[in-house]
Amino acid sequence: MAGHAKAPKKGPRAQRTERNLGGGRNATGAGRLVGFIERLERLASEIDELKNDVKEVKAEAKAEGFDLKTIAALLKLRQLTDDERREREALLDLYKAAIGMLDGTPLGDAARRRFDGGKEPGDGDSGGDEDDGADDGVPRDGDLSAQPAAEEALAAARERGAADARAGVRVLQNPFTAGDPRRAAWDEGWCREKGSDGMDLPPAWRRRPSGNDKGDSGGAEAGA
Amino acid sequence: MAGHAKAPKKGPRAQRTERNLGGGRNATGAGRLVGFIERLERLASEIDELKNDVKEVKAEAKAEGFDLKTIAALLKLRQLTDDERREREALLDLYKAAIGMLDGTPLGDAARRRFDGGKEPGDGDSGGDEDDGADDGVPRDGDLSAQPAAEEALAAARERGAADARAGVRVLQNPFTAGDPRRAAWDEGWCREKGSDGMDLPPAWRRRPSGNDKGDSGGAEAGA
Amino acid sequence: MAGHAKAPKKGPRAQRTERNLGGGRNATGAGRLVGFIERLERLASEIDELKNDVKEVKAEAKAEGFDLKTIAALLKLRQLTDDERREREALLDLYKAAIGMLDGTPLGDAARRRFDGGKEPGDGDSGGDEDDGADDGVPRDGDLSAQPAAEEALAAARERGAADARAGVRVLQNPFTAGDPRRAAWDEGWCREKGSDGMDLPPAWRRRPSGNDKGDSGGAEAGA
Amino acid sequence: MAGHAKAPKKGPRAQRTERNLGGGRNATGAGRLVGFIERLERLASEIDELKNDVKEVKAEAKAEGFDLKTIAALLKLRQLTDDERREREALLDLYKAAIGMLDGTPLGDAARRRFDGGKEPGDGDSGGDEDDGADDGVPRDGDLSAQPAAEEALAAARERGAADARAGVRVLQNPFTAGDPRRAAWDEGWCREKGSDGMDLPPAWRRRPSGNDKGDSGGAEAGA
DNA sequence: AATGCTCCAGCTGAGC
DNA sequence: GCTCAGCTGGAGCATT
Secondary structure, X not given: OOOOOOOOXXXXXXXXXXHHHOOOHHHOHHHHHHHHHHHHHHHHHHHHHHHHHHXXXXXXXXXXXXXXXXXXXXHHHHOOOHHHHHHHHHHHHHHHHHOOOOOOOOOOHXXXXXXXXXXXXXXXXXXXXXXXXXXXXXXXXXXXXXOOOOHHHHHHHHHHHHHHHHHOOOHHHOOOOOOOHHXXXXXXXXXXXXXXXXXXXXXXXXXXXXXXXXXXXXXXXXXX | OOOOOOOOOOOOOOOOOHHHHOOOHHHOHHHHHHHHHHHHHHHHHHHHHHHHHHHHHHHHHHHOOOOHHHHHHHHHHHOOOHXXXXXXXXXXXXXXXXXXXXXXXXXXXXXXXXHHOOOOHHHOXXXXXXXXXXXXXXXXXXXXHHOOOOHHHHXXXXXXXXXXXXXOOOHHHOOOOOOOHHHHHHHHHHHHHHOOOOOOOOHHHOOOOOOOOOOOOOOOOOOO | OOOOOOOOOOOOOOOOOHHHHOOOHHHOHHHXXXXXXXXXXXXXXXXXXXXXXXXXXXXXXXXXXXXXXXXXXHHHHHOOOHHHHHHHHHHHHHHHHHOOOOOOOOXXXXXXXXXXXXXXXXXXXXXXXXXXXXXXXXXXXXXXXXXXXXXXXXXXXXXXXXXXXXXXXXXXXXXXXXXXXXXXXXXXXXXXXXXOOOOOOOHHHOOOOOOOOOOOOXXXXXXX | OOOOOOOOOOOOOOOXXXXXXXXXXXXXXXXXXXXXXXXXXXXXXXXXXXXXXXXXXXXXHHHXXXXXXXXXXXXXXXOOOHHHHHXXXXXXXXXXXXXXXXXXXXXXXXXXXXXXXXXXXXXXXXXXXXOOOOOOOOOOOOHHHHOOOOHHHHHHHHHHHHHHHHHOOOHXXXXXXXXXXXHHHHHHHHHHHHOOOOOOOOHHHOOOOOOOOOOOOOOOOOOO
16 A cells, blocks of 8 residues: 555656667766666656655545644654754744743743753842742742653653543643643643544544634733 | 845846837737736846845844844744644644653643633533642642733733843743743743843854754653 | 735734834844844735735736746746856757757757857868768858858848748748758747737647647657 | 665654554554654655665766756656647747747747647748748758658668767758758767767766856847 | 645755 | 855645
């Protein structure tokens, strides 16, 4: 099912180069040219066999309800080094923050770590951080570095996320605070679980029809 | 300084069409063709004047230390409706979670809201969410919907972020919990403040040299 | 008529950067960033106004029966120097000849001149050119250089082409031999004349519906 | 030699999807997603192995002095049906003629045939074709259809071209008139022969350094 | 089903 | 010499 070309209807390659190869003229300029061209055409045809296969896979995925654009984004993400990805995310978050585009979504952990990378962990409270009104007594982001992200803890969190999902807990109820790596792990578990309901994809995995009229229904109706 | 073309050295457009326009032959096929071509070339030349201007602006930005690639990303983001942007982020986060690529960064708020959109806010505890071990007493994500994102509250948070930044507080010390919209606002204030230090850009805004050796320093050392 | 945008339905640019410009903070990193972004977006929007105009012109041309793809090719050709264009044509002809793809269409004049550039015009007969069977007494390509392409001669030929076209002469009856620059000029006149028939485009200017079945109806039925 | 990758230095694909495949969860949304992603990545990696091979071949060709851009053009040409190619050339020639861009190079045979296709061959002389001054007695283009392009005649012409080339005849001395299919065949023979001189490519096959200053050294100094 | 548009990625030329 | 921005060509997608 995966290795069969289908000859994308294109024109008749390999038309009439054969007679030019005649004799032992391969050392000739013309002969060598023909050689190159044929090698290139052969490679090209192999390539677009594979491209056809890609198309088939995509069609299949689409038929199951996945969003192709998102999958493409994923693939691009995956071929980045983790470091590169973090670097980009951090920079993007910083720039977004600077122009007030964060709207609602806080800085990613990558950005947080980046901007704090050079500092030593002890001097955090220097300055005026009396932490007055928000919610004291709660572990802050600073603890992020304190939790070594033990793989077993993460696995446990993931498992709990799955269990919670099964139990009907909503995503918003993630029990871990910001900055805790288990927060992400719980999310992973929850999401993976939610994707497995029945035979076909739950609607959350599908792309919304688009809502062609754009409402700018931003959470922060600020600028206007 | 911004509207002056510089004639990108390209070839001699408008070579010898003039004589064809002779007479009143504009009703002719040939005449009309020439007309179209000239209009198109004129538009094209105006377009690449503007492209030149773009180049200049980019060069200037780069000279000040900004990362062009990130700026490009920003621009692309900004020409999306807020809804569209949220939709994509949500979907991407979901897919990432499903294949375990979240590593460390939790689901964005957009994703959280999306998957919870249909539910009514009151039934959060349905199921087994006894909230056993994590960190009780702390406002959860569920409160996210409870806080109507009053613009003045956000502005205050932003201001506090800026003040904290001035006072030496680190980003990691963001006093607001996950799910609280003020968390993002505080980040915005902090970041904007940090960008204003001296004459030139703080190093955090510049792109890291690259780190050519790929470390895969992922939080989850799994696959390797 | 050329500067009216029509707002290509894209998203709401310029969302909420205004507040960030507040105060005299323009010297700030964030402020400068916003400045760059706004300049870039403004330029971008101007650019796609122009792109819209291009679209309109193309639509108009298509409506009159012209083939857009051909027009695009023309535009690309026209932004090449004459020298560059000749260089490319010559090289392409040479390569085509070498692999036997000329089929039917002889080397262009550009190619001929290129390969003969270094030689002095007098020694043409050196070697075995006894010209045995073909068609003696006829002016050869060699004369190409002998005719200095006087502009008035070309104009005359063009005029004669137009006259002949009006008189019902077919293209195939071009009275000038290969290598004579007037041959092309006559063609020009003939074609331009033929395009002027009535109100709308003669069918020869339109693209043929496609001929979906590929016949390889080559003049040289060789390779097959 | 065609299947050896060389791992184009890209990032660490296939990072940590394995654990997600655990259990028999393949029916799950998440599991299927992982499956698709892995298939796509596998195909992608095969594709860029081939692309690497292409790059190698091109590098080799370039090292021997061939012009890559011309080769690319050839490849594109070759994946067109003969009919399509002819159609495009004809249309392009017609449009060029109409706006006076033919300069020097006459209409290709394809164009000539196209515009004469519908007509019956007998009525050519209708009108004023007294053929007054040019060069009577010489076979005209009209004979083009009269010569059935017998393959053996073409082969002979090709052979003669090669022989003439060996004998020192210049390209300009092509003994066949315009419209005679043997003209192209002779060119083919001549060019192929010329390409075979010594070990390396004759300079005519290389790309001219470009002549950065544009001279518009056109044969027809017309419009200017 | 055909076609025009848009995006993306590879290739090319410059600049440090 | 390497990197990086610009550009060109192709492929997918939406549209009619």
